Amino acid sequence: MLKKIFLTFFVACIVAIMAVNWQLKQYxxxxxxxxxxxxxxxxxxxxxxxxxxxxxxxxxxxxxxxxxxxxxxxxxxxxxxxxxxxxxxxxxxxxxxxxxxGEVHLFSFTIIEGQTFYQVIDNLASLPFIQRSTYIYDKDKVQKALNFTGENIEGWLYPDTYFYTANDTDISLLKRASLKMQQALKEAWQQRQADLPYQSAYEALIMASIIEKETGIAEERPLIASVFINRLRKKMRLQTDPTVIYGLGDDYKGDIKRSHLRQPTPYNTYVIKGLPPTPIANPSQKAIEAALDPLQSDYYYFVAKGDGSHQFSKTLDAHNAAVRRYQLKK
Structure with a gap:
């Protein structure tokens, strides 16, 4: 009887071991x-x-x-x-x-070429799993948090895709974008063409932001830059609509009017001479390069053709003819 019990126990142990072994192999x-x-x-x-x-x-x-x-x-x-x-x-x-x-999930945040500071902040505020600052819409407080030494953070956020982990802060993302723009501008400034009509790298950044807003065609940027460079050298007003729109702020409702072109603001380049006081958007690397390495041309005017590209002109008469053709459809 004892032998039978022992045998049964032994078999049960073998079965249990085999079951555990099978489970370990299957796990x-x-x-x-x-x-x-x-x-x-x-x-x-x-x-x-x-x-x-x-x-x-x-x-x-x-x-x-x-x-x-x-x-x-x-x-x-x-x-x-x-x-x-x-x-x-x-x-x-x-x-x-x-x-x-420790392969934590990486979330992404993209600053798009041509976005303004507040457009970037709107996107930043909607990010998931990020620590939000209560003052994120207060430009002065953001600049202080970034240890930004310039007068205005507009234009100083490099367009790119940035990755972050859960519980990173919104300020840490902005700091990375700001430092990247500072480095990009510094390197481009060191390789600039000679005799450009800028007093500083900051003026080049302002120009790059205007170029960025004037065309979405990358190949046109150096030529757009040449027009503005030529006008600066001739002491001509830049007369560029994106600066007017930026100066209007919330008063701009999607349609630029003749009265807007006469409305005095620090950014209305139909009224002021030279560059506006700050960038009007965050320019791309290509726009920065165009501002500092423009094409050489005799163009002083350009007008949108309606397909995203522009017609460039050397004289006012030729420009007016282009306006009649592409804008007025005459």
Whole structure:
């Protein structure tokens, strides 16, 4: 009788060992119960057991037994790093190992060429999983937070895509964009053409912002730049609509009128001589390069042709004819 009991116990142990062994072999193939990628926040101080329990509560995994046994064999699995992670359809093990490596999810934020400071802030304010500053729409306070030494932050945010992790701050993104613009302008200024009519790199940045707003065709930028350079050298007013629009601010309703061209503002280049006091947008790298390395031309005028491109003219008579053809359709 005792022998029979012992034999039964021995067989039961063998079966249990085989079952555990089979489960361990199968566990690396066990997948998370998700059909598409999803974000999951791993809180600071959490351990592997707590993480697995959270997954089980959220019905991402049926049992934690296999994972706990695997962790006994591979202690590195217990090294859980806090952060926001993107869980992917795949094995439980591969997702845990991603957390072990600290491969937190990266969110993206893009500053688009030609956006103004407040347009950038509008986009920044809508970003997910970012710490928002209460003063983000106060330009003076933002400049102070950035340690910005210039008079106006407009134009100083480099258009690019920036990546951030959950709980990064909005100011940290703006600081990266500002530093990148400062570096880009410094390098371009050092390689500028000789005898350009700028007193400083800042004036070149102002010009680049105007070029950026005048054309969306990259190939036209150096030629647009040549027109404005020629006009500056001749002491002619720039007479560019984007500066007028910027100066109007909220009063601009999408349609520029003749009265707007006569309305005095610091940015109305139909009224003022030379450049406006600040940039009117954040210029692209290509616009900066065009401002500092313009084409040589005899053009003093240009008019939009209606297809995104421009007709360039050397004389006022030729320009007026182009206006009649492309704007007035006469």
């Amino acid at each position: 690396p193939l066990q997948t998370l119960s998700i059909e598409q990628s999803r974000l999951f926040l791993v809180q600071s101080g959490i351990g592997l057991k707590q993480l697995c329990q959270q997954w089980r509560i959220n019905q991402l995994i049926e049992s934690c037994f296999g994972l706990e046994v695997m962790a006994k064999l591979d202690p590195s699995l217990t090294d859980i790093k806090a952060g926001m992670y993107q869980l992917n359809p795949g094995t439980v093990l591969s997702n845990v190992q991603k957390i072990n490596r």
